[in-house]
Amino acid sequence: MYDEEETGRALTRELVDLVEEISSISDYRNAYRKQLCNLSRRIKLLAPMFEELREGGGPIGGRDAAALARLRDALASTRDLLRLGSEGSKIFLVLESDMMKKQFQEVAVQLEQALGGIFLENFDISDEVREQVELVHSQFKRAKERVDTPDAELYSDLFSIYNKNNDGHPDPALLRRLAEKLQLLTISDLKQESLALQEMVIASGGRDPGENIEKMSMLLKKIKDYLQTQNPEIGTPANPRDFVSCSKLKIPVIPEDFRCPISLEMMKDPVIVATGQTYERRCIEKWLAVGHDTCPKTQQKLTNTSLTPNFVLRSLISQWCEASGVESPKRPSEPSKPVSGCTPAERANIEALIRKLFSTNLEAQRSAAGEVRLLAKRNADNRICIANSGAIPVLVSLLSTADPRTQEHAVTALLNLSILEDNKGSIVSSGAVPGIVHVIRNGSMEARENAAATLFSLSVVDEYKVTIGQSGAIPALVSLLNEGSQRGKKDAATALFNLCIYQGNKAKAVRAGVVTTLLELLTEPTGAMMDESLAILAILSSHHEGKLAIGAAQAVPVLVGVIGMGSPRNRENAAAVLVHLCAGELQQLHLVELQECGVMGPLLDLASSGTERGKRKAVQLLERMKRFLEQQEQARVHVQAQTELSRFMASTNFFEI
Structure with missing residues (x-):
């Protein structure tokens, strides 16, 4: 009886907390506002049942406890979807409409089945609350069979620009319509969308995130350029006190000579190549790293790959920024330390959790690692605060723990932290890469999947491609590609694709037997891994050993x-x-x-x-x-x-x- 009472109290406490968390999520300013608001409203109708169960405090039998546990898991999935709708990139969510519709349907099915498995007569709740829960159940029965499609015109407009070449000139009326519907009306809106976009593309583990983020960023840039160069009455933001009115935007247009021909962004560290053209250092280094020996702009063959700093242009950019009232771009070697927006209470909670990570009590350590994992998933402020509190070295040490669940929490927390660009260097410098490789070889399947995704996230930084390649990660990833779950194979393939962009890693992948595995995946009847397999083969075929291996296969x-x-x-x-x-x-x-x-x-x-x-x-x-x-x-x-x-x-x- 005592165990049943404890179980009941714990479950009802979790359910109440989840509904409160869901109630606190708002600001659904995107194409799915109606669906998200409906979902949130229905969940809030369940709150009275959980409150009555908590106040009753009686024992809950095994079958009823299992039913409530299923509902708890369904609510956790709902919370994650609502957070995605509130904090995610508006552009990404519209373009990934199929993914979003699938998630709405999966959540509706999960909630309907969970509510259907609860025998309300077994619980001490009022008739009024019982009728309310039955109403919510019937609503989810209908919702699982019908998913509303978001604004078709918005999707069509976005997709038309997304698929256009970068040098295209979209109709200003179309850009105006997009800015209004997406509510990207101020510089503040654009900055927030840019951050959300980068986080979502990286966190999604897409098969070719580099291209996705480039195209989506170009789309966002077209909207930004429209707002900066036009001065129409395109609407007033929701809260004029918080944002600058669009009609007051008078940000100067960056001179074309100051933009890198590759990224089209203002250069921070301009360098001159052998043909005399100037590029942003990181962009041209990436171009050369994948084996190109030509000038991207002129297509002339480079007589050498030396890069000479363009001090004159750097000085001109700084002078223009100062004269125009624009912040001068910081060079990569001069990063500004990110500042967390967490409240003192949130920081205190995070610091307490990190202290628990040192605990000799296995259960306390496991629980703390799980909470850090969830907090790091939630938002950028948490990622900054967790890193600044010294969590990264502790999480790295837990990668070698004998407890599978703690290990899984640790590697997933590092994955979530790595979404923030500034955390990647801290993770690598803390010696995380060998530990992550250890998890890929020896962890649970979910830990192995998330470890592979972590290597992909870290390898976005070019210099870390070398570090990861030298760590023995590639044979471990090939093993996961060969024997992992479907998601594990996709995570391994994504990481291998990114690592093999660096020429020095291609031979390592070939010698690890990746070509044979890719050909087997390519000929699977389901074709589930065809996209990833062909993308990797296309990269490896430019290498001599890769070409021979593909031919021999x-x-x-x-x-x-x-x-x-x-x-x-x-x-x-x-x-x-x-x-x-x-x-x-x-x-x-x-x-x-x-x-x-x-x-x-x-x-x-x-x-x-x-x-x-x-x-x-x-x-x-x-x-x-x-x-x-x-x-x-x-x-x-x-x-x-x-x-x-x-x-x-x-x-x-x-x-x-």
């Missing part, structure tokens, strides 16, 4: 099949791999294979209807196939002529005197 027929039937992105990646295979010492062998596989038809289709990159790769392959077929025809004609000549000479006794 009999990949050509599979790649031809993808060009014929795959998605636009997969078709272009398959063509990119074949372009690399059909260059070098084994060119003839692979061209023969392509001919035998009937590649001409699929290539002609790709050249006319593929993506821009896909078209270029198809044309390159078609040109090589054309030269190969011409050589074959010349050889055939030559052999035929020799044969006919021999026959003629034999039939006319040419050599007789």
Whole structure:
């Protein structure tokens, strides 16, 4: 009886806390406002039941406790979805509408099933509250079968700009409509959206976050440029006291010469390459690191890869910033220490949790690690406060703990902390990488998945790609790619993709056997890993060892099949791999294979209807196939002529005197 009373008190306390937490979430200023408000309102209607259960304080039997535990888990999922709707990037949420609709449906199903499993007659609650809970249950029954679609025009407008080239000039009326509907009306709104966008793309573990964030950031930049260069009456923010009116925006336009030709942002550390062009140091270093030997702007071959600081331009940028009242950009070596917006009470709570991480009581340590994990997931202020309180070295030490759950909490907390750019360096400098690799090799499946995602997050910084590659992480990731759960495979593939952007890691991946595993995943009937597999193969095929391994794995027929039937992105990646295979010492062998596989038809289709990159790769392959077929025809004609000549000479006794 005592255990049942304790269980009941703990469960009802958790349920009350969850509803209070959900009630505190607000500011759904995005395309899903109606759905999010409805979901929040329905959850709040459950609060009286939990309050009555808490006040009653009686024992709760095993089956009823299990039912309430399922409802607790459903409410936790609801809280996470509502937080995403409140704090997440508005642009990301609209463009990922399929993902959001799926999450709404999953939460509705989870809540409906949890409420359906509760026998209300077993609980000491009033008739009024019972009727209210039954009403909420019926609402979720209907909600799980119908998910409202967000503003179709908004999605169409966003998607049209998202898929345009960076040099396009969208209709100002369209940009105005987007700014109003997304409520991106001030510089403050834009800054908040930019931070939320970067956090969500990184945290999502998408298969190609670099491209996603570049395109979404470019979309946001177009809206920002519109607000800065136009001066129409485009609406008043919700709280004029908190924001600057759009009509007062008079921020100067950055001179084009001050923008990096790669990122299109104002340069912080301009450097000159061999062709005389100037770029932002980090951008051109990334360009060179992936194996390019040309100038991005002029396409001229670089005679050397030395980078010379452009002190004159840096001085001009500083002078312009000062004259224009714009904050001068800080160089990477001059970071400003982030300041947390946590309240004193929140900081005290975080510091108390960190002290518990040192506890010799396993349960207390595990519980504290779990709470730090959740706090680090919640928002940027918490991530700053947790890091500033000295949690990172402690969490790193827990990566080697013998307790699987504590280890899982520790690595996931580091993953959540790493979303904040300034925390990445602290995590790596604390010696976390070997510990994370240890978790990938030995942890629970969820810990291994989150460890792989952590390596991806850290490897966004180019210099850490080298550090991670030297740590033995790549063979561990290949093992996870081979034997992990579906999510584990995706996390491993995402991390491997990012690591293999650095040329020095490609051979490590090939020697770890990644090509064989990728080909197996590529031929799975479900095709669940096709996107990731082809993206990694496209990167590895530019490396000599990678090209040999792909050829030896009999990949050509599979790649031809993808060009014929795959998605636009997969078709272009398959063509990119074949372009690399059909260059070098084994060119003839692979061209023969392509001919035998009937590649001409699929290539002609790709050249006319593929993506821009896909078209270029198809044309390159078609040109090589054309030269190969011409050589074959010349050889055939030559052999035929020799044969006919021999026959003629034999039939006319040419050599007789």
